[in-house]
Amino acid sequence: MKIVVQDLNKCFLERRHSIRFLGQCPPGTECRVLKDLNFCIEPGSFTCFIGPSGCGKSTLMRIIAGFDSASSGKVLIDGEECSAPSSRHVFVFQEDGLFPWLTVWQNVAIGARHIHDHEERAEQIMEYIDLVGLAGFEGHYPHQLSGGMRRRAEVARALIVEPDILFMDEPFGALDFVTRLQMREEMVNVHTMFDMTILFITHDIDEALQLGDQVIVFSDRPSTVKADIKLDFPHPRDLGAEPLARIRREVYYLMGLHPAL
Secondary structure (H helix, E strand, C coil), X not given: CCEEEEEEEEEEEECCCCCCCCCCCCCCEEEEEEEEEEEEECCCCEEEEECCCCCCHHHHHHXXXXXXXXXXXXXXXCCEECCCCCCCEEEECCCCCCCCCCCHHHHHHHCCCCCCCHHHHHHHXXXXXXXXXXXXXXXXXXXXXXXXXXXXXXXXXXXXXXXXXXXXXXXXXXXXXXXXXXXXXXHHHHHHHCCCEEEEECCCHHHHHHHCCEEEEECCCCECEEEEEECCCCCCCCCCCCCHHHXXXXXXXXXXXXXXX
16 A cells, blocks of 8 residues: 655643653643654555654554544545554554463464454464464464564464554564564565565664665654665665665664664
């Protein structure tokens, strides 16, 4: 689905000093988080959002998904203004979202409620469990799984819905380095197999460059678009090879960092 963000702004009324704005906004005043955002996300693309902590990436994602409203401006999805959540939009968050009292099979089944034929439903559940490499673990509970396996189960539950847009808010942030690399490969495969638009928040620049067809870099608050980068490179990607290495350096500098090459 094509997503167009037009002149989007978001302000919060700060009622008291809070850690959210670190005392930047006096009580009773408006604190501007998103400022004049304009960008376009093409149908079926994998778009990564990166920017400093607290710059409003998650707020922006909630607005695009219809869970929050902009102070001004608008979001168009396939030409229609987004004003409410849709069953065709699915979220995967950083925190574990599996129900701990349900098995992998039962958790994935929650996403398959739209399949009314019981036999077809059971087949689809197992197909998606197998797709993410969890065949043989369908009877396990979340506490019996590793962090990466729990993440795979959440991805299976999201995919079985067959969403038009998959929102992922730092989904791999709590995983160890090796597991993160494995999950990146999984997401590349998922995006190749399924015709869906993926919006992915990360603080990891290399992760964004390895995954994204498009990387949008945001400034600190009030957040503006510092760069909107299209990446037409095949997978797997070598971040040390030109011209991707040059883009990597540019993004690091935009973030105020110096890459170790």
